[in-house]
Amino acid sequence: xxxxxxxxxxxxEIYRKHLIIHLxxxxxxxxxxxxxxxxxxxxxxxxxxxxGYLVNMNKxxxxxxxxxxxxxxxxxxxxxxRRGEVLRQYAQYLERMY
Numbered sequence: 001x002x003x004x005x006x007x008x009x010x011x012x013e014i015y016r017k018h019l020i021i022h023l024x025x026x027x028x029x030x031x032x033x034x035x036x037x038x039x040x041x042x043x044x045x046x047x048x049x050x051x052g053y054l055v056n057m058n059k060x061x062x063x064x065x066x067x068x069x070x071x072x073x074x075x076x077x078x079x080x081x082r083r084g085e086v087l088r089q090y091a092q093y094l095e096r097m098y
Contacts, residue, residue, distance in 0.1 A: 002028060004021065004023070004028065006041065006044050006056075007056075007058065008023050008024065009021055009022070009023060009046075009056050009059075010022045010023065010024065010055075010056060010059050010070050010071065010072070010074060011053055011054060011055045011056060011059070011070065011074075011076050012034070012037050012041075012046075012053070012054040013052055013053055014033070014034040014051075014052045014053075015052070017031065018030065018031055018032075019031070019032040019033075019034070019037060022074070024071070024072060034048070034051075034052065034054065037054055038054055041054060044056075045057045045058050045093055047086055047089045047090065047093075048082070049068055049076060049077070049078045049079070049082060049086050050076070050077055050078060050079045050082065051079065053076050053077070055068055055070070055076055056070075057089070057090055057093045058097075059071045060090065063078075063087070063090075066078045066079075066080065066083060068086075
């Protein structure tokens with residue numbers, strides 16, 4: 001068992017029935033479903049940008065085309081279908097934060 005601060009998570013990725021939790025300095029592998037992670041983390045500012053990715057909106061630095069650029073320069077792809085919704089959710093998130 002490993003304790004992780006939600007605020008440390010950059011993004012979560014699903015790969016072959018495993019969740020990969022991406023932190024600034026490491027990755028943690030665990031079993032689970034992206035839908036369960038989304039249900040638990042949406043209230044903490046996470047947004048599903050693609051079928052296989054949840055992004056911590058607090059870690060977003062920029063949007064370039066169909067990519068989200070996170071702290072540290074890491075990029076996560078936004079699906080074409082979700083792009084408009086992701087931008088809307090991020091704008092609402094910024095309004096709540098500032």
